[in-house]
Amino acid sequence: xxxxxxxxxxxxxxxxxxxxxxxxxxxxxxxxxxxxxxxxxxxxxxxxxxxxxxxxxxxxxxxxxxxxxxxxxxxxxxxxxxxxxxxxxxxxxxxxxxxxxxxxxxxxxxxxxxxxxxxxxx
Numbered sequence: 001x002x003x004x005x006x007x008x009x010x011x012x013x014x015x016x017x018x019x020x021x022x023x024x025x026x027x028x029x030x031x032x033x034x035x036x037x038x039x040x041x042x043x044x045x046x047x048x049x050x051x052x053x054x055x056x057x058x059x060x061x062x063x064x065x066x067x068x069x070x071x072x073x074x075x076x077x078x079x080x081x082x083x084x085x086x087x088x089x090x091x092x093x094x095x096x097x098x099x100x101x102x103x104x105x106x107x108x109x110x111x112x113x114x115x116x117x118x119x120x121x122x
Contacts (some may be wrong), residue, residue, distance in 0.1 A: 047062070
């Protein structure tokens with residue numbers, strides 16, 4: 001079992017120790033430690049779907065070398081978006097809130113993950 005604090009730690013380590021690491025050997029080692037085996041992974045990003053450690057590694061090298069000043073009207077075939085939402089009576093307090101993470105490929109939803117900010121009211 002994984003605790004919530006460990007899940008948060010893994011998520012942070014992924015960002016800093018893998019996606020923020022410029023040394024290829026260090027990055028590869030951390031990728032092998034934190035992710036599932038090479039052919040059992042899936043990472044979806046606006047630049048595409050990456051299904052192996054090697055593909056993720058190639059993406060990271062590309063990301064580290066990118067000029068991140070792209071414009072608003074950038075066009076690509078894959079997008080990952082998120083939307084925070086709330087449900088409740090009109091003008092009243094939300095009874096339920098959450099966030100949706102959506103993968104859009106070719107202009108259509110391919111994956112949708114919903115995260116709730118609390119328990120579902122009865």
